[in-house]
Amino acid sequence: MSMNREGxxxxxxMPGAEGGEVATWSGNxxxxxxxxxxxxxxxxxxxxxxLPEGPAAVRPRLGGLERNRPIGxxxxxxxxxxxxxxRLSRQNYGIDLGFFPLGSCxxxxxPRLNEKMAxxxxxxxxxxxxxxxxxxxALALIDLVAHWLKTLTGMPAVAMSPKAGAHGxxxxxxxxxxxxxxxxxxxxxxxVPESAHGTNPATAAxxxxxxxxxxxxxxxxxxxxxxxxxxGPDVAAVMITNPNTCGLxxxxxxxxxxxxxxxxxxxxxxxxxFNAIVGRVRPGDLGVDAMHINLHKTFxxxxxxxxxxxxxxxxxxxxxxxxxxxxxxxxxxxxxxVEEFNRGAAHDDSFGRMVAFHGQMGMFTRAAAYMLSHGAxxxxxxxxxxxxxxxxxxxxxxxxxxxxxxASGPCMHEALFSDxxxxxxxxxxxxxxxxxxxxxxxxxxxxxxxxxxxxxxEPTETESKANLDAFVGALRHVVTRAKxxxxxxxxxxxxxxxxxxxxxxxxxxxxxxxRDPDLAQAAE
Amino acid sequence: MRYLPxxxxxxxxxxxxxxxxxxxxxxxxxPVEARLSAPIAGLPHHASELAVERQLKALAARNTVAGDxxxxxxxxxxxxxxxxxxxxxxQRGEFLTAYTPYQPExxxxxxxxxxEFQTQVARLLGCDVANAxxxxxxxxxxxxxxMAGRITRRKKALLSAGxxxxxxSVAKTMARFTGDDLHTALPTLAAETDLDALAAAxxxxxxxxxxxxxxxxxxxxxxxxxxxxxxxxxxxxxxxxTEPVALGLIRAPGDMGADIVVGEGQSLGVGLxxxxxxxxLFACKEKFVRQMPGRLCGExxxxxxxxGFVLTLSTREQHIRREKATSNICTNSGLCALAFSVHLTxxxxxxxxxxxxxxxxxxxxxxxxxxxxxGVRLLNDSFFNEFTLILPVEARxxxxxxxxxxxxxxxxxxxxLYPGADALANGLVVAVTETTTDEDVExxxxxxxxxxx
Numbered sequence: 007m008s009m010n011r012e013g014x015x016x017x018x019x020m021p022g023a024e025g026g027e028v029a030t031w032s033g034n035x036x037x038x039x040x041x042x043x044x045x046x047x048x049x050x051x052x053x054x055x056x057l058p059e060g061p062a063a064v065r066p067r068l069g070g071l072e073r074n075r076p077i078g079x080x081x082x083x084x085x086x087x088x089x090x091x092x093r094l095s096r097q098n099y100g101i102d103l104g105f106f107p108l109g110s111c112x113x114x115x116x117p118r119l120n121e122k123m124a125x126x127x128x129x130x131x132x133x134x135x136x137x138x139x140x141x142x143x144a145l146a147l148i149d150l151v152a153h154w155l156k157t158l159t160g161m162p163a164v165a166m167s168p169k170a171g172a173h174g175x176x177x178x179x180x181x182x183x184x185x186x187x188x189x190x191x192x193x194x195x196x197x198v199p200e201s202a203h204g205t206n207p208a209t210a211a212x213x214x215x216x217x218x219x220x221x222x223x224x225x226x227x228x229x230x231x232x233x234x235x236x237x238g239p240d241v242a243a244v245m246i247t248n249p250n251t252c253g254l255x256x257x258x259x260x261x262x263x264x265x266x267x268x269x270x271x272x273x274x275x276x277x278x279x280f281n282a283i284v285g286r287v288r289p290g291d292l293g294v295d296a297m298h299i300n301l302h303k304t305f306x307x308x309x310x311x312x313x314x315x316x317x318x319x320x321x322x323x324x325x326x327x328x329x330x331x332x333x334x335x336x337x338x339x340x341x342x343x344v345e346e347f348n349r350g351a352a353h354d355d356s357f358g359r360m361v362a363f364h365g366q367m368g369m370f371t372r373a374a375a376y377m378l379s380h381g382a383x384x385x386x387x388x389x390x391x392x393x394x395x396x397x398x399x400x401x402x403x404x405x406x407x408x409x410x411x412x413a414s415g416p417c418m419h420e421a422l423f424s425d426x427x428x429x430x431x432x433x434x435x436x437x438x439x440x441x442x443x444x445x446x447x448x449x450x451x452x453x454x455x456x457x458x459x460x461x462x463x464e465p466t467e468t469e470s471k472a473n474l475d476a477f478v479g480a481l482r483h484v485v486t487r488a489k490x491x492x493x494x495x496x497x498x499x500x501x502x503x504x505x506x507x508x509x510x511x512x513x514x515x516x517x518x519x520x521r522d523p524d525l526a527q528a529a530e
Numbered sequence: 531m532r533y534l535p536x537x538x539x540x541x542x543x544x545x546x547x548x549x550x551x552x553x554x555x556x557x558x559x560x561p562v563e564a565r566l567s568a569p570i571a572g573l574p575h576h577a578s579e580l581a582v583e584r585q586l587k588a589l590a591a592r593n594t595v596a597g598d599x600x601x602x603x604x605x606x607x608x609x610x611x612x613x614x615x616x617x618x619x620x621q622r623g624e625f626l627t628a629y630t631p632y633q634p635e636x637x638x639x640x641x642x643x644x645x646e647f648q649t650q651v652a653r654l655l656g657c658d659v660a661n662a663x664x665x666x667x668x669x670x671x672x673x674x675x676x677m678a679g680r681i682t683r684r685k686k687a688l689l690s691a692g693x694x695x696x697x698x699s700v701a702k703t704m705a706r707f708t709g710d711d712l713h714t715a716l717p718t719l720a721a722e723t724d725l726d727a728l729a730a731a732x733x734x735x736x737x738x739x740x741x742x743x744x745x746x747x748x749x750x751x752x753x754x755x756x757x758x759x760x761x762x763x764x765x766x767x768x769x770x771x772t773e774p775v776a777l778g779l780i781r782a783p784g785d786m787g788a789d790i791v792v793g794e795g796q797s798l799g800v801g802l803x804x805x806x807x808x809x810x811l812f813a814c815k816e817k818f819v820r821q822m823p824g825r826l827c828g829e830x831x832x833x834x835x836x837x838g839f840v841l842t843l844s845t846r847e848q849h850i851r852r853e854k855a856t857s858n859i860c861t862n863s864g865l866c867a868l869a870f871s872v873h874l875t876x877x878x879x880x881x882x883x884x885x886x887x888x889x890x891x892x893x894x895x896x897x898x899x900x901x902x903x904x905g906v907r908l909l910n911d912s913f914f915n916e917f918t919l920i921l922p923v924e925a926r927x928x929x930x931x932x933x934x935x936x937x938x939x940x941x942x943x944x945x946x947l948y949p950g951a952d953a954l955a956n957g958l959v960v961a962v963t964e965t966t967t968d969e970d971v972e973x974x975x976x977x978x979x980x981x982x983x
Contacts, residue, residue, distance in 0.1 A: 043645070044646050045646070050879035050880060052878050053881030054881070055885070059888070060887055064891045068780055069750040070752070070912075071752060071781050073781050077778075077879055077882070078879070079654070079877070079879040081879060081880055084613070084876065087615060087619075088615050091622075092619070092622065094642055096624065096639065097624075097636070098624040106629065111629055116627050119582065121621060121626075128587075128589070129590050132593050132596060133603040135947075136939055140594035143591065143593040158573075170665060172858045204852050205848045208851070209848075209858040211853035212708070217852070217853040286565070287565065288564070288566065288570070291563070308627050309627065310626060310628070310864045311637070312629075312640065312644075312861060312865075313861040314861070314863045314866055357703060359700055360700060360703060361806075362667065362805070363696070364804065364806070368806065374586065378582045379533070381573065381574050382572075382575060383576055386568075386570075390556075393557070394544055394553060395536075397550070402547070438633065442633065470536065471540040502635040502636050503635065505635065505832040505836070507635060507840050508831055509842065512830035513842050513845070516843060518829075
C-alpha cells in the first residue's frame with residue numbers, strides 16, 4: 007500500500023471567515039497549526055530510528071510464518087515525529103494550561119517531582135518477574151503506599167493491583183461475593199443509589215448481580231428509608247458514593263452501614279471523591295467494608311488523556327481474607343510477594359488474580375512522592391482547601407445559577423448547579439462551549455442525572471482565590487449571555503481548534519480507522 | 531505545602547464570604563464521632579522536595595536495574611530501547627495532564643492520536659477495527675472472552691496451554707463469577723504448541739478458543755486451520771499477542787482468521803515499570819464492533835466542515851447503559867497508548883521490520899550459543915525473541931542464585947510461573963531483544979557452564 011504524502015486537512019473555502027476574520031491559505035492560524043494524520047504525511051520507507059546492528063546472517067526460525075504482506079504503518083523521521091505530536095499537543099487542554107473544574111474527576115496540579123521519581127531506573131527499569139531479592143525497594147514502596155492508604159482510610163487491608171477505579175469496584179464486589187459464598191450465602195441483588203457513577207451498576211452486573219436503584223431525597227442524599235425498606239436476605243451489598251455525586255456528604259452512611267450489616271450484607275463505597283475528606287474523615291470509621299481509591303484523583307497522578315488510572319481497594323476485617331493476589335508482605339526487614347494460592351492459610355480465601363502483574367507501579371511511585379510531600383498535615387489541608395474552594399464557588403455563583411442543594415448545607419469538594427433559568431433553547435452544553443471560548447475547560451455536564459442539566463464544578467485545592475475569582479467572572483458572563491438568549495453562544499466555541507463537532511454523525515456512520523481515500527474510492 | 535496556593539488570609543476572606551466561622555462549619559454533615567480533630571497519627575508531616583527525592587532514591591537503589599546487568603526476562607513484559615523523543619512527548623503537559631476527551635473541541639490532540647493509534651493497532655494485528663486501548667493484555671484477554679460469549683451466546687471457552695498463566699488466572703477469576711466455563715491445561719515441554727489438540731476439543735458449545743502467539747514458551751504456530759475449525763463450529767478464535775514487535779516479522783493473527791486479537795502493547799514505548807502501567811491492545815472484525823468493550827474514537831466534522839475526532843459509539847458504555855454495558859471499563863491507558871503510537875510512528879513499517887529482525891537474529895544466535903552449554907537443551911523449533919531452555923536442574927533456584935551471586939537476571943523460570951508443576955520445573959524462558967549484547971549472552975552461557983559442570 008502506498009502512502010499519500012500530501013496533507014489532507016479538510017480545508018473549507020474560507021476558514022473562520024466570519025466576523026471579518028482573515029482566512030489563511032494553509033488553514034493555520036499563526037500558532038494554531040492544522041495537522042494531517044500520520045497516514046497522510048508518513049510513508050512505509052521512512053523511519054525515525056537508527057537501530058542497533060543485528061548479528062550477521064542467522065537462519066530464521068519463524069516456523070514458516072514470515073509476514074507475507076506489508077502492515078501499512080507510516081513512518082516519520084524524528085524531527086517530523088516531534089513536530090507532529092507537539093502540534094497535536096497544542097490542540098489539547100490540560101491542567102498545566104489552566105483551570106480544569108471537571109466535577110467528580112478531580113483535576114488537580116500534577117507535580118513534576120512525581121514524574122521524576124517514577125522515572126528513576128530503580129523503579130522504571132525493573133521487570134515484574136525478577137527474583138524477589140532483586141526488587142526489595144519496589145516491594146517496600148508498594149508496602150509504603152499500602153500503609154498510607156490503610157492509615158488514611160482506617161481500614162486494615164488493601165489490594166494494590168486493580169488497574170483503575172472501575173477495576174477496583176470489581177475487586178471490591180468480587181471480595182464481597184467471595185465472602186458471602188464462603189459462608190454459603192447466595193445473594194443476588196446489589197443496591198445502587200441513583201446518584202452513583204455509571205460504572206457502579208455495570209460493575210455489579212459484571213460481578214454477577216442484579217442491580218436495583220435507590221432514589222435520592224430532595225436534599226440530594228440517599229433516601230435512607232427507601233434503602234432500609236429494600237434491605238433483606240437477598241441483598242449482597244449497597245454501593246454508595248461518599249461524598250456523593252451531588253457533591254454532598256452522606257450523613258447517614260454509618261446508619262446505612264449498620265442496617266446493611268444487620269441483614270448480613272456489605273457496604274461498598276465508591277472512593278472517587280476521597281479528595282474531599284482525605285485526612286479529615288476515615289471511611290473505616292463509618293462502617294465501610296470496601297472502597298477503591300483513585301490514585302490519579304486523590305494523589306495527583308496525571309490523568310494522561312484517559313489513563314492510566316490506578317485503583318487500590320481497602321478492605322474491612324470481614325473482607326480482608328478474600329482480597330486478590332498478588333500481595334506484598336513484610337517479614338522482618340524482607341518483603342515478600344505472595345503470588346500463589348494455598349501458600350499460607352492467610353491467603354486460602356483470596357478470590358484470585360485480577361491482572362497479570364502487580365498493578366500500576368508507576369502510579370504507586372507518583373502517589374508515594376505526593377503523599378510524602380504533603381504528609382498527614384498537608385493532606386488534611388488538601389481536603390480543607392478543596393472543600394473551601396468549592397463552597398466559595400457555590401456562594402459566588404448561586405445568585406446567577408440555580409444551585410438545587412445549596413439550601414441543605416455546605417457542599418464538599420464540588421458544587422452542583424442546574425440549567426434552570428436559562429433562556430428557552432439554551433442548555434448546559436451552551437454554557438460549556440461558551441466557557442471554552444473564555445479559555446476554561448468546562449465543568450462536568452449532565453451528571454449526576456438526578457439534577458436537570460447538571461453542571462458539576464470541582465475546583466480542587468490547587469487553585470488560588472484569584473483563579474477562582476477569574477473563573478467566576480467568566481462563568482457569570484457566559485450565564486448572563488445564556489439567560490439573554492445570545493445566539494452567538496449557541497454557535498460556541500468560536501475560538502477552539504474546532505467548532506462544535508457532529509457527534510451524531512460519528513455514531514451513525516462510524517469511521518474508526520483511517521483508510522486511504524484513493525484506495526477507498528477505487529474499491530467503490 | 532508547596533502545592534497549595536491559598537494563604538491564610540485567603541482562607542479567612544473566603545470563609546467570611548461563605549458566612550462560615552471556621553472550616554469545621556463546612557464539615558458539619560460528618561457525624562461528630564467520625565470527625566478527626568488533628569492530622570492522622572502514624573504518618574509523617576510534609577517534606578521538602580529534596581527530602582522526598584532522597585527517600586525514594588534510597589528505595590530505588592535497593593532494586594537491581596535491568597539495564598545494569600545481563601538481563602533475559604520476558605513472559606509478557608519485554609525490555610526494548612525507547613527513543614528519547616517518546617518520553618519527551620508524553621511529558622508534554624497538554625498530553626500528560628489532560629483528562630478523558632469529553633470536550634472534543636479542545637481535546638483534538640488526544641483524539642487524533644487515539645484515531646491514529648486505533649488504525650496502527652488494527653493494521654498491526656490484522657483486524658478491521660481497534661479500540662482506544664485498555665488496561666493491559668491480561669484484562670483485554672478476559673474482555674475478549676466475555677465479548678465472544680455475548681456474540682455466540684455460549685459459555686464454554688477453550689484456553690490454550692500456551693497462554694500466559696497470569697492471563698489464565700485473570701480469566702479464571704472472572705469466570706468464577708460470570709459462570710463462564712473455562713477449559714485449561716498445563717503446557718507440556720514439546721517443541722510445538724497445542725493447536726491440534728485445541729482444534730480437536732472444539733464442539734457446538736464452544737464460544738471461543740484462546741491462543742497466544744507466540745506462546746508462553748516462545749513457540750509460534752500457524753492459526754489458519756484452528757480458525758477454520760472454530761468457525762465451522764460457530765466459535766470465535768481469539769489470539770493473544772504479548773510481544774507486538776514480533777508482528778514486524780511474522781504474520782498477523784487477523785490475517786490467519788482470528789476474529790478478535792488482543793495484546794500487550796508495553797514493548798513499544800512503555801517500559802518495564804515492574805508490571806504497570808501497561809497498555810492493552812484490542813482489535814476485531816468490523817461486524818463485532820458494537821460488542822467491543824472500551825473507548826472508541828471516531829472521525830466526524832465540525833460546524834465548519836473541518837475534519838475532527840470525537841469519542842463515539844458510547845451507547846455500548848457504562849455511563850449510558852449502566853448494568854447493560856458491554857463492560858464496566860471506564861478509563862483507558864491513554865498516555866501509554868500515546869507512547870506506543872509515538873514509538874510506532876518513529877519506527878514505521880521499515881523500522882518495525884528492522885527492529886523485529888534484530889530481535890530475532892540476536893535471539894537465534896543466543897539460543898544456538900546457550901544450547902551448546904553441556905546439559906542444556908533448546909525446546910523450540912520456532913520462536914521470535916523468546917525461547918525455552920530445558921536445564922538439567924530446577925530453574926527457579928538457579929535464577930535466584932544467579933541474581934544474588936552473579937548479578938545476572940537469567941530469565942523467567944517455569945517454576946515461578948507454574949509453582950508446583952514438577953514436570954515444568956527445569957524450564958527456563960529466555961528473552962533476547964535489541965538491548966541484549968553479545969557480552970550478556972556470553973556471561974549467561976559462562977555462568978550456566980560453571981553452574982552445570
